[in-house]
Amino acid sequence: MRRDPLVIRISDDGFLVVKPQVIATIRANVGSRDGFTEAGGILIGSYRGSHIEIVDCTVPKPKDVRRRALFDRIDIGHQQAAMKAWLTSGKTDSYVGEWHTHPEDHPKHSSLDRRTWDGLMEKAREPLIFCIAGWQSTWWGVGHHGLRHLSRQGAGNSIG
Numbered sequence: 001m002r003r004d005p006l007v008i009r010i011s012d013d014g015f016l017v018v019k020p021q022v023i024a025t026i027r028a029n030v031g032s033r034d035g036f037t038e039a040g041g042i043l044i045g046s047y048r049g050s051h052i053e054i055v056d057c058t059v060p061k062p063k064d065v066r067r068r069a070l071f072d073r074i075d076i077g078h079q080q081a082a083m084k085a086w087l088t089s090g091k092t093d094s095y096v097g098e099w100h101t102h103p104e105d106h107p108k109h110s111s112l113d114r115r116t117w118d119g120l121m122e123k124a125r126e127p128l129i130f131c132i133a134g135w136q137s138t139w140w141g142v143g144h145h146g147l148r149h150l151s152r153q154g155a156g157n158s159i160g
Contacts, residue, residue, distance in 0.1 A: 008151045010142050014050030016129060016150065022057050026133050029059060030101050033135065038071035040064070040100030042078045044085045046092045047126050052142075054129065056085060057099060070112075071100045097129030106152065107134035109141070117143055 006018040022043070029039035041058035060066060061075030085093040098120070101107075109117070109132060117130055120143070127144035140150040 006153065008140055010052065010127070010150060011050055014052070016052050016054070016140070016142070018054045019056075022054050025057055025059060026099055026101075026131065026138070030133050030135060033103070036068055036103045037066040038069065038101050038103070039066065040071040040073055040098065042073070042082060042095050043097040043099055043129055043131065044082060044093055045096040046089070046094070047096070052096055052127065052129060054096060055093060056081075068103055069110075073098070073100075096126075097131070099131035099133065101133045104134045105136040107132040107137070107139050109139070109147075114147065117147060121145065121147070 002020045002023060005020060006016075006023055008016045008018075010016045031037070031039065039060045041060065043054045044056040044058070045052060045054035058078045058081045060071070061077040063075035063077075065072035065074060082095045098117070100113075102110075109130070113130075113132070117128070120128055124144065127142050130141040130143060130147070132139045136154065138153050140153070142148055142150055
């Protein structure tokens with residue numbers, strides 16, 4: 001597991017900081033090419049001025065829908081995890097975005113991903129972080145009234 005957080009510039013004066021254990025959890029859920037089903041969850045963290053820090057994430061829950069090319073986060077456990085983080089952090093940590101996997105080496109968002117994220121961005125008061133992990137790299141984006149690609153990190157170096 002990497003020791004240092006992943007740091008990506010998200011604006012002229014803002015950074016995304018992702019704790020190493022979050023990256024390890026996401027990478028652990030990518031799965032193998034044989035029998036692959038998508039995995040996913042929510043990103044939990046805080047807004048610190050123009051910065052976003054991700055400190056935790058949820059993993060697939062029993063009621064989530066997992067297919068080779070689909071992850072549908074429907075289990076209430078994700079919302080419960082966000083609420084628990086909010087309460088135990090003194091109301092600083094909460095939902096800051098979504099992550100999921102794709103069955104490809106270098107993932108890119110699908111039209112379904114984009115439609116789903118557009119709906120989330122419409123409701124959000126703060127920017128949201130989106131992450132898609134593939135077998136060789138992980139795609140990161142930020143969305144707030146539109147989606148912007150941030151970075152692609154290789155599985156063997158910066159991301160894990």
